[in-house]
Amino acid sequence: MTALKIAMTHTAMHKIRVHAMEAYPEECCGILMGNEEAEGKEVYDVYRIGNAKEENRTRRFLITPEEYRRGEAAAAAEGLAVMGFYHSHPDHPARPSQFDLDHAWPWCSYVIAAVEQRIPAAVKSWVLKEDRSGFDEEIIDGIETAPGRLVRERAAISKTA
């Protein structure tokens, strides 16, 4: 089996790390915006979402259906689509928990950013196995591009298509 891969701009990666740091010691969450290309998913930007959980926010996050719709619309306005979601694990490794598994959607990439004592640590990406028995890790590749340039190019292409 070939390794699973996801490509992310440095801008998207930076925004996830900053969000994770700002939300510490609580969990942050958001939507990965991009497109699915022949080589796999490409994430150009992220859409921040406020953690809708009212309790246990240091170890739980929730994106409501209303927020999901808003994120989807924000992505569509840029000519992009939802490629998955990100959240942080404060003082915990960047690997999915049983709770993540129980609530996971197929196909989506789940990017988890570890934060240790407010310092951004490992960022890893995961995809649900088809039989829901666990996750497979995706290799995160960087997309070498100036911040925002690729997003604007993609949006322009999709608007003229």
Add this chain to the structure above:
Amino acid sequence: MATKVLIPTPLRTYTGKLESVTLEGNTVGELLQKLTATYAPLKRHLYDDTGALRNFVNVYVNDEDIRYLQKEQTRVSEKDTVSIIPSIAGGRSV
């Protein structure tokens, strides 16, 4: 009577990338049954082992969550649009 069902991005991998499908049925439950009969791998992601809709799967008729209507017995007409909308939950181990 056919009703349009909007498919969210995470599930389009099972519907041949279709963003919506039109299905025959009088209730939301009948539409979802047709959907999972047509695209069988969808079933395990929409329903748990007891056959209940998973709690992070939200189904709306137009703009109304079926939890506040008659759940899966909610009646639909060809004028309605049914949407499957994800909510996303997770977090680190306790």
